[in-house]
Amino acid sequence: MLVLNKQLTEEQRLSKAIVDIMGRASWLAGVIMIGNRVITDDPSLTTACTDGRDEWYNRTFVAGLNDAELRFLILHEVYHKLYRHLITWAHLNKICPRTANISCDYVINVKIADEYGADGWVKMPEGGCFDIKYRDWDSAKVFDDIYDPANGTGGGRGAGKGQGTPQDGHPEGFDEHDWEGAQDMDAEEMRELERDIDEAVRQGALAAGKMGSGGSRNMEELLQTQVDWREVLREFIQTTCSGSDYSTWKRPNRRYVSAGIYMPSGISEQIGPIALHMDMSGSIGAREQQVMISEAVELAKLMKPPSLNILYWDTKVCRHEVYDYDDLDKVATETKPTGGGGTDVRCVPAFMREHNIKPEASIVFTDGDLYSGWGDWDHPVLWCVLDNPSKKPDCGVTVHIKARDM
Numbered sequence: 001m002l003v004l005n006k007q008l009t010e011e012q013r014l015s016k017a018i019v020d021i022m023g024r025a026s027w028l029a030g031v032i033m034i035g036n037r038v039i040t041d042d043p044s045l046t047t048a049c050t051d052g053r054d055e056w057y058n059r060t061f062v063a064g065l066n067d068a069e070l071r072f073l074i075l076h077e078v079y080h081k082l083y084r085h086l087i088t089w090a091h092l093n094k095i096c097p098r099t100a101n102i103s104c105d106y107v108i109n110v111k112i113a114d115e116y117g118a119d120g121w122v123k124m125p126e127g128g129c130f131d132i133k134y135r136d137w138d139s140a141k142v143f144d145d146i147y148d149p150a151n152g153t154g155g156g157r158g159a160g161k162g163q164g165t166p167q168d169g170h171p172e173g174f175d176e177h178d179w180e181g182a183q184d185m186d187a188e189e190m191r192e193l194e195r196d197i198d199e200a201v202r203q204g205a206l207a208a209g210k211m212g213s214g215g216s217r218n219m220e221e222l223l224q225t226q227v228d229w230r231e232v233l234r235e236f237i238q239t240t241c242s243g244s245d246y247s248t249w250k251r252p253n254r255r256y257v258s259a260g261i262y263m264p265s266g267i268s269e270q271i272g273p274i275a276l277h278m279d280m281s282g283s284i285g286a287r288e289q290q291v292m293i294s295e296a297v298e299l300a301k302l303m304k305p306p307s308l309n310i311l312y313w314d315t316k317v318c319r320h321e322v323y324d325y326d327d328l329d330k331v332a333t334e335t336k337p338t339g340g341g342g343t344d345v346r347c348v349p350a351f352m353r354e355h356n357i358k359p360e361a362s363i364v365f366t367d368g369d370l371y372s373g374w375g376d377w378d379h380p381v382l383w384c385v386l387d388n389p390s391k392k393p394d395c396g397v398t399v400h401i402k403a404r405d406m
Contacts, residue, residue, distance in 0.1 A: 030200025051181030052086035068123035079108040086182035093179040103142040105129040105173040140403040144285030232399040272360030275309040279366035280339025314341035317351040346375040
């Protein structure tokens, strides 16, 4: 017997759509079961909303969607949870709620359409944000691409009402995001939610493998092991720049232990000069640049180099700044990022040789989309490559960073 959608309540339609989704995307079942899912008549919510754990759907809005649109809507809210948008990108919401909302929507709408939309099983509801330009981008990168700070200063509530707007006719999106509700969770609730999502994804991967479904591009992305780039940065500096002002037998030198030889380790109260080289080609956002500089400065304060060189570059070194150890607190207010052309890192080691700059180690922050080669370096270098995991420098040490982790 055929049962028409109009004979079902909105609650029943929601349940039916959930069953359909779990049948088609079994790997998502665990994430779907996290939190509560409610049909509401609350007039303050006109579409749908999530706080990263629970979901709410306006009854009238659901009634106006066909089955394919309802499946897309539910997947949309689940993907906000899956990618932890309301926690990961809370700082973007503080800059401009509307742009933060739209940026998150662009990212997951492309993912949903790519994964499930080819045969019409899902259809994006009217007013959604969609552009294949943003395929495989993260929300911070989209935010930097569309935000127009000259048009406002941010603020307002996290439901698309903020000042400061994305330009060029970007849609408003078809749902709301409860940023405030996400931040109301205490630390233990956030940790529990993080554990639940991680466990759900891994169990989903296991189930998908057993069922021979082939999994999902999204699942593969979520399962990739993430290295804490800050720890790599610290380890690189500590290992590369360890001085030898005096020796201690309390910590054997690791280079000789494997051969059964115990030699003292060198210890230094102060390492040599270090250099930070910032890609200014225009493809890296100001927020990521600020985070990287701040992290390097804090590390320098701990390691006590006599000086920190900061070089801003694109196809040439556009600006060179030098800060003595005692002046590191001035970096945040005095540094002046300069550049914006192409990307040719070879100019950096060439510039240092020309100006007799001899750091003990260099840290290069770049998106990795270089014109030609990784340069000729005569000292250790750590490559911090942003949002470009396919790039593999042919020298030095590499750590891949996602903007969402900064």
